[in-house]
Amino acid sequence: MILPIYLYGQPVLRKECAEVAKDYPELKQLIADMFETLTQADGCGLAAPQIGKSLRLFVVDGTELAEDYPECASFKKAFINPEILEESEDDIVYSEGCLSLPGISENVIRPVKVKIHYFDEDFQEHEEWLDGFSSRIFQHEYDHIEGNVFTDRISPIRRQFVKTKLMNIAKGKTTARYKCKRNA
Numbered sequence: 001m002i003l004p005i006y007l008y009g010q011p012v013l014r015k016e017c018a019e020v021a022k023d024y025p026e027l028k029q030l031i032a033d034m035f036e037t038l039t040q041a042d043g044c045g046l047a048a049p050q051i052g053k054s055l056r057l058f059v060v061d062g063t064e065l066a067e068d069y070p071e072c073a074s075f076k077k078a079f080i081n082p083e084i085l086e087e088s089e090d091d092i093v094y095s096e097g098c099l100s101l102p103g104i105s106e107n108v109i110r111p112v113k114v115k116i117h118y119f120d121e122d123f124q125e126h127e128e129w130l131d132g133f134s135s136r137i138f139q140h141e142y143d144h145i146e147g148n149v150f151t152d153r154i155s156p157i158r159r160q161f162v163k164t165k166l167m168n169i170a171k172g173k174t175t176a177r178y179k180c181k182r183n184a
């Protein structure tokens, strides 16, 4: 089932999310719905607050980017209760966008690599390093479950520049090409 994507201005996007319990009802169905929603919106990551659920859960699909970013070739999975254990000292700039902030893309500086811990959709535990664009997608989604969005991380000058666009999204004046929930 395709779910509406919550746009900037919806309070759930600003909440720190709660841990997902092992017996969370119909978790597999929720994850399947999130993948379906992500695919039809043509995105590479979708966090639970973006579909209105304040849960520490996100799905990623970087497979379409594999040509430019080979590290994303098999980067299609769900992350449950993820944690960032370590970050590399070196940073890198990438241009980011977000399904909850249609029409905005800005350069964001973040650590190149992150060491992460998470549970997959079978609640199996994993610990690994992510590098390159898979690391970037993870960090962007991780921000969402902490109640942050990528424009919180751009330079003050750029933030000034996107202020009107953000305000328009929050006021419901911006539409998206996918089903979304916005203020009217």
Ligand code: NI
Binding pocket: 097, 098, 099, 100, 140, 141, 144
């Ligand atoms: Ni996003």
